[in-house]
Amino acid sequence: MPADSGPPGGTGRPERGLDDPIVRAAIDNVGRHLDALSASEIVQLVLFPEPLVAWATGAGVDDSQVANLFRRHRRYSRLRALLAGRLGVPITVLDHLIDAPAAVAAAKRPAAYAAVLADAGLGHWGKRPPIDWATPPYPPYRDGTNPLERLAMAVLTTAAPAMPPSRIIGYAMWPESLAAFAARAQRFTLDQLLTTLSGLRRSDAIEVALARRLRIPHRILDAFIRSAKRDPFADAEPVAAPPGAPPTAPSAATAGGPRPLSPPTS
Numbered sequence: 001m002p003a004d005s006g007p008p009g010g011t012g013r014p015e016r017g018l019d020d021p022i023v024r025a026a027i028d029n030v031g032r033h034l035d036a037l038s039a040s041e042i043v044q045l046v047l048f049p050e051p052l053v054a055w056a057t058g059a060g061v062d063d064s065q066v067a068n069l070f071r072r073h074r075r076y077s078r079l080r081a082l083l084a085g086r087l088g089v090p091i092t093v094l095d096h097l098i099d100a101p102a103a104v105a106a107a108k109r110p111a112a113y114a115a116v117l118a119d120a121g122l123g124h125w126g127k128r129p130p131i132d133w134a135t136p137p138y139p140p141y142r143d144g145t146n147p148l149e150r151l152a153m154a155v156l157t158t159a160a161p162a163m164p165p166s167r168i169i170g171y172a173m174w175p176e177s178l179a180a181f182a183a184r185a186q187r188f189t190l191d192q193l194l195t196t197l198s199g200l201r202r203s204d205a206i207e208v209a210l211a212r213r214l215r216i217p218h219r220i221l222d223a224f225i226r227s228a229k230r231d232p233f234a235d236a237e238p239v240a241a242p243p244g245a246p247p248t249a250p251s252a253a254t255a256g257g258p259r260p261l262s263p264p265t266s
């Protein structure tokens with residue numbers, strides 16, 4: 001979808017869209033590694049744009065309990081029930097996401113991994129049957145088909161342009177984190193990298209290194225940083241007018257008709 005000429009507020013910056021190459025790279029990379037993302041990351045995607053910490057505050061839950069829930073330090077049955085209710089899934093589905101270990105990211109395997117196993121006659125080794133979500137209990141492994149994993153992917157494929165640039169870049173680089181990339185580069189700090197991505201104080205040296213890491217031309221990264229993130233609530237369903245209320249004139253944001261938010265094709 002082409003980006004709009006500018007975001008509300010008249011900043012003059014083009015609005016980031018689903019057609020942005022870095023946004024598409026982030027969506028594609030998460031899609032390939034969905035079963036390897038942490039349970040907390042999956043939940044935060046499903047909740048977007050509401051932060052997990054904001055939900056916890058509203059639910060009267062301590063942040064440390066939420067953190068320990070995803071670390072599996074304790075079961076926290078009441079907390080699981082509250083969170084499953086907010087996510088709109090049976091608690092057994094949330095239990096599976098939290099308790100089943102994440103898969104090993106394909107990017108962490110040697111490039112020749114599949115070929116070597118196939119050549120050794122082990123091509124089917126480690127293959128697991130698909131999970132039948134209609135009949136719990138579920139097997140203790142993740143395969144990317146948990147309803148919460150699929151919901152997270154559905155959110156990302158429509159809402160990615162509304163996310164902060166550092167989060168999008170992080171998804172595009174995963175499983176390497178922004179912190180690990182900065183430490184490996186040894187020429188700038190994580191704070192300097194985040195400041196560059198925010199556009200507040202840009203650095204050519206950092207941008208060149210990041211573009212090389214993402215395997216994209218610098219001009220694409222430049223356009224990404226210059227663009228403005230979309231308002232995450234701009235495409236929400238409008239509040240219905242009470243019966244008998246006079247019709248209102250369309251706003252400048254909607255005068256051109258609704259903007260489609262179909263997911264990109266791979």
